[in-house]
Amino acid sequence: MAILNSIRKRGIFLILIIAMALFAFILSDVLTRGGGSSVENTIGTVNGVDIDRENFATLVENTQNSMGPNANTNQAMKLVWDRELRRILMEEQYEKLGLRAESDQVNQALSIYLANDPTFQDESGNYSELKMLEYAAQVKSNAATNPAAYEAWNNYIKNVANTVLENTYMGMLRGGLSSTIADGEQQYRFENDKVNMQYVYIPYTSIDDATIEVSEEEIAAYIKENPKTFEVEPQVDFQYVLIEETASQEDIDDARTEIMRLLENETDSSEVGGTTTILGFKDTENYADFVNANSDTPYTDRWYTKEQLPNAIKDTMFDLNQGDVYGPYQVDRTLNLSKLITKRQLPDSARVRHILIPVGLNPTDSIARTDEQAKKTADSLLTKLKANESRFASYVEEFSSDIGSIDNGGVYEWFEYTKMVPQFRDYSFEQSEGDIGIVRTNFGYHIIDVLGQKDFKDVVKIATITKEIEPSETTINEIFAKATNFEIEAASGDFGEQAKAQELDVRPVNKVGQLDASIPGIGNARTIVNWAFNEETNVGDISRFNVSQGYVIAQLTRRSPRGLQSVAESSAMVTPILRNKKKAAQIIANSSGSTLQEIAASQNVTVQTATAVTMAAPTMPGAGNEPKVVGAAFGTEPGQETGFIEGKTGVFKVRVTAINKAPDLENYASYANQLKTSVVQTLSTNVQKALKESADIEDNRAVFY
Numbered sequence: 001m002a003i004l005n006s007i008r009k010r011g012i013f014l015i016l017i018i019a020m021a022l023f024a025f026i027l028s029d030v031l032t033r034g035g036g037s038s039v040e041n042t043i044g045t046v047n048g049v050d051i052d053r054e055n056f057a058t059l060v061e062n063t064q065n066s067m068g069p070n071a072n073t074n075q076a077m078k079l080v081w082d083r084e085l086r087r088i089l090m091e092e093q094y095e096k097l098g099l100r101a102e103s104d105q106v107n108q109a110l111s112i113y114l115a116n117d118p119t120f121q122d123e124s125g126n127y128s129e130l131k132m133l134e135y136a137a138q139v140k141s142n143a144a145t146n147p148a149a150y151e152a153w154n155n156y157i158k159n160v161a162n163t164v165l166e167n168t169y170m171g172m173l174r175g176g177l178s179s180t181i182a183d184g185e186q187q188y189r190f191e192n193d194k195v196n197m198q199y200v201y202i203p204y205t206s207i208d209d210a211t212i213e214v215s216e217e218e219i220a221a222y223i224k225e226n227p228k229t230f231e232v233e234p235q236v237d238f239q240y241v242l243i244e245e246t247a248s249q250e251d252i253d254d255a256r257t258e259i260m261r262l263l264e265n266e267t268d269s270s271e272v273g274g275t276t277t278i279l280g281f282k283d284t285e286n287y288a289d290f291v292n293a294n295s296d297t298p299y300t301d302r303w304y305t306k307e308q309l310p311n312a313i314k315d316t317m318f319d320l321n322q323g324d325v326y327g328p329y330q331v332d333r334t335l336n337l338s339k340l341i342t343k344r345q346l347p348d349s350a351r352v353r354h355i356l357i358p359v360g361l362n363p364t365d366s367i368a369r370t371d372e373q374a375k376k377t378a379d380s381l382l383t384k385l386k387a388n389e390s391r392f393a394s395y396v397e398e399f400s401s402d403i404g405s406i407d408n409g410g411v412y413e414w415f416e417y418t419k420m421v422p423q424f425r426d427y428s429f430e431q432s433e434g435d436i437g438i439v440r441t442n443f444g445y446h447i448i449d450v451l452g453q454k455d456f457k458d459v460v461k462i463a464t465i466t467k468e469i470e471p472s473e474t475t476i477n478e479i480f481a482k483a484t485n486f487e488i489e490a491a492s493g494d495f496g497e498q499a500k501a502q503e504l505d506v507r508p509v510n511k512v513g514q515l516d517a518s519i520p521g522i523g524n525a526r527t528i529v530n531w532a533f534n535e536e537t538n539v540g541d542i543s544r545f546n547v548s549q550g551y552v553i554a555q556l557t558r559r560s561p562r563g564l565q566s567v568a569e570s571s572a573m574v575t576p577i578l579r580n581k582k583k584a585a586q587i588i589a590n591s592s593g594s595t596l597q598e599i600a601a602s603q604n605v606t607v608q609t610a611t612a613v614t615m616a617a618p619t620m621p622g623a624g625n626e627p628k629v630v631g632a633a634f635g636t637e638p639g640q641e642t643g644f645i646e647g648k649t650g651v652f653k654v655r656v657t658a659i660n661k662a663p664d665l666e667n668y669a670s671y672a673n674q675l676k677t678s679v680v681q682t683l684s685t686n687v688q689k690a691l692k693e694s695a696d697i698e699d700n701r702a703v704f705y
Helices: 002-009 011-032 053-067 073-097 103-113 129-141 147-176 181-192 216-225 249-260 287-294 371-387 389-399 422-430 473-492 495-501 526-533 567-590 596-602 627-634 669-681 683-694
Strands: 042-046 049-052 194-203 235-244 266-268 276-278 325-331 334-358 360-362 367-369 411-416 436-441 444-468 507-513 542-547 550-560 607-613 650-660 697-699
Touching (some): 073 147, 181 669, 216 567, 235 495, 287 444, 334 371, 334 389, 371 389, 371 444, 422 436, 596 607, 596 650
Antiparallel strands (some): 194 650, 235 507, 436 444
16 A cells, blocks of 8 residues: 555656656657658668558569469569569659650550450451440449459559550660661671681690699689679578477377278267267268368369379279278378279370350450350350351450460360369360360360370279378477477587487578578478578577477578678689689790790690681680680781680680681671660560669568568
């Protein structure tokens, strides 16, 4: 009570203290955020333009969904980051040049992109701008009920406008990069002028590497002289042990007992008025429902060849009778029971053609169709095709939304059983050659014409109950104790010695980047990477992490900031370069004589001959590609000799015997066009690379991913 009275008396004082603390906290936050520009809301900044974190996260999520079930967040994040960089950098260029995508330019582009879509054609089959405007108005009016279609159409128009802008921009650049006739003549000379020569070639391998010493100081100096070659992003090295959370033999035995109970029938006496028999896996005919109710993996309705079955059963299932059960058998960390449903023969591969009428929004043409409309279109086309199959190719071009097969008349050449979605697969392999019909998949309605089937094989259909072999609570506790004990012991001793004492393998991981996600032996491990790059983590620190396999205890062994590679990292690349320079100096110093023959004799080599060598193909017999040597030869008059030349593979001295110039052409336009084409093919890539290299980019992705 005395304490409460004391607090009441000093209430005003305490309120002031709390208020001052809150103010200090807010002021500190504002200062660390630079007056409101917070990393918390910015994934990155490109030339002063912020990339909003929430919008970026939405794009990553949408991109990951579109990439399919096997895509991970890191892949999608990198893809979206590259897109956003490109968008901002290109928009900056458009703004500088005052480029705008005017409505008539967009409409002109739409008239090309939508020309073959019946939705936007008039009665004569020509593109109709009026039809396009009607469709846009319809999508807008239905925005409340079908917002996806409305958003997709708007995005489509934005993409078309961006394409117009980019084409205009690249066109302007192409206009400024035209190759001249002089450029064409030079290219012609590179390819057709030829030089004949005699030369002395003393390879660097003539001097033993062990006799040439390259110091760390020399390597460091070379790195500083060539910084761009050796620039590196921040990197860390760490080592770890993995203590897997695996089941004990006792756990495996218990799991085997549990799965065996599913085989036999059970009697249920809980119902009033008698008992009922619950059929086990051996006797049940509702095998799919039984598997789905009792297995850790759902029933898969498909056929298997012998090669497609697990090794544990592939030599057994084909010898069983229908209804027989094999098992339990172990595959990795699972126990399994497999029941033979039926046998037959199926082709190994099939060849079909199809027309896909999509349900919902079609991203290729931005047209939305209901299920009823898509089925009605498919039924109508099938009726017409049964009357005249020669129309199939034209219908593919006119109606199919499967871009991957349109150019091939809708044909999918010989494909294996596992390559297509189940409904498409089943029709292609289980129907007969020549059959044509409709199947529904997640993509829409397919009109499938079976063109061919070959290499029939024996197949089985099986139902498999799979049970994960999970460690018991006792086992889990023992593994946790082992991981905790190692973490404590390693923190107070030597990491490697403690691992050896506990018979654990130490796995080193080197040159890990700040945005790396996958770690060898672990898989996705962003938590470990983030810990290693955390400013509060010091070299030598140890930490334990929960991973899907169990526990990882990691130790940070090295951290290098953004900058140049270390001498140790660069040594493998730089040492041979510097060693060859020293060898060249030694070869030149030890060479004596004034003629090629005398120099060759002093180095115990012979004078060699090369004929018809061009600048475009600067290959020296016995030495390989030597552009520096060939270039020097073309710059020397016939009958004259070069000085010593330090080539890629050795030291050369050349006497030019003849330079045979190709005959003059009346016009070098074809060579100029050839150069222009090679530039144009890489223009977009090179422009993006140049813009990125010159941009001021702040990358905060590692804070969030």
